[in-house]
Amino acid sequence: MVDLYPQIFKRKSIRNYDLTPLEDSVLGPVVESINKLEPLYDDIKVDLKIITSDNVNPRMMKKAPYYIAGFSEDKEGYKTNLGYMLQQMDLFFSANGWGSCWQGIPKPKKNILESSDLKFVILMAFGKANVPLHRTSTMEFKRKPLNKVSNIKNEGYLGAILEAARLAPSATNSQPWFFKGDNHVIHVYSFKPSILRAIILKKYIPIDIGIVLYHLKSAAEHFGKNPEIIFDETGNENSPHGYEYVTSMIID
Ligand SMILES: Cc1cc2nc3c(=O)[nH]c(=O)nc-3n(C[C@H](O)[C@H](O)[C@H](O)COP(=O)(O)O)c2cc1C
Known part of the structure; x- marks a missing residue:
């Protein structure tokens, strides 16, 4: 696994994205990274889907072009496990020139909610940032x-x-x-x-x-x-x- 540690000191939540559609192929490395995530508890089933903004109800939040919708089996520790897994994606995005932001308020639309047997937990927005991607000093945190x-x-x-x-x-x-x-x-x-x-x-x-x-x-x-x-x-x-x-x- 790549060392994501340096990203911890420069990452930030990105809420302003370029909404121009991208070729599906640019998502290849994102899918690959999702498939390699390390769980905290390996006995909890998770399902991470990449969805587009038309499948999300943004509820006052600015839209992002893509989201990861996190679903999980409802078992002790499931939210902590998903937080642990998706934070690897937050740092992966920062390392690979993508902006991202955890999104507790927006929700996927019904068709997405019904597309998984598991319980919906949270979204993470991602896309090409319209603002500088990184902090330049930890003083900015x-x-x-x-x-x-x-x-x-x-x-x-x-x-x-x-x-x-x-x-x-x-x-x-x-x-x-x-x-x-x-x-x-x-x-x-x-x-x-x-x-x-x-x-x-x-x-x-x-x-x-x-x-x-x-x-x-x-x-x-x-x-x-x-x-x-x-x-x-x-x-x-x-x-x-x-x-x-x-x-x-x-x-x-
Ligand atoms: C579980 C979780 C849910 C969040 N939900 C939202 C949200 O709905 N909207 C939003 O703009 N930011 C959301 N955030 C981003 C936080 O506000 C942000 O991480 C925090 O203020 C620290 O700023 P930074 O990420 O830029 O360092 C969420 C963060 C987490 C971890």
């Missing part, structure tokens, strides 16, 4: 400082792995994650929203967690580690106030 999302000693490669997590995109940029641990294990926690905020956020938090897990994993691999994502009792027993334990990444 609107994100919480590292000490608000982690209490791990921020040094060496561990600091770089956490920085990759800090920069991950999330729905409404809520950054609903917290990291604890050391240079052997990073425990990942997700924010428990109040009842009111839960109405908007609850749907997306598990997807956001999948996204950040892929950033963590890709950064650890970039630094020559062999990370493994597992359930860890110690992590589970030490959740920070207002957060709940999700999973842990063993670094070595």
Whole structure:
């Protein structure tokens, strides 16, 4: 697999696209990349379809020429698994000159919803960008400082792995994650929203967690580690106030 880690520091959500139709053949590498995505949980069936804008109800959002419609089996961890998989596509698009943006608000039309046996989860828009594709500095990312999302000693490669997590995109940029641990294990926690905020956020938090897990994993691999994502009792027993334990990444 290509090293997508460098994209983490320059990617951005693209919402303004060139809508001129393209030859079907330009989608070849996109299809190939979709077929090679690595799941977080390999026992959950997913179905990722490329659809055009006439098959999407944009619901106030600007149209994109293409979307990936993500469908999944409805099983424990399914949203996190899909977040983990489609974030690989977000970084793939950035690496290959395409713009992309996660799209929670637009929905596929009925014919698309009925075309899969699996449950529709989310769309990701993509196409040729009408605006600059990349950020030129991490200062351009609107994100919480590292000490608000982690209490791990921020040094060496561990600091770089956490920085990759800090920069991950999330729905409404809520950054609903917290990291604890050391240079052997990073425990990942997700924010428990109040009842009111839960109405908007609850749907997306598990997807956001999948996204950040892929950033963590890709950064650890970039630094020559062999990370493994597992359930860890110690992590589970030490959740920070207002957060709940999700999973842990063993670094070595
Ligand atoms: C699960 C999810 C759903 C999102 N839904 C939308 C959406 O419906 N419309 C939109 O314009 N952006 C959407 N976004 C993009 C976020 O607003 C964006 O990632 C965040 O503000 C950070 O900005 P950046 O991606 O440019 O770094 C979504 C992002 C995620 C992860």
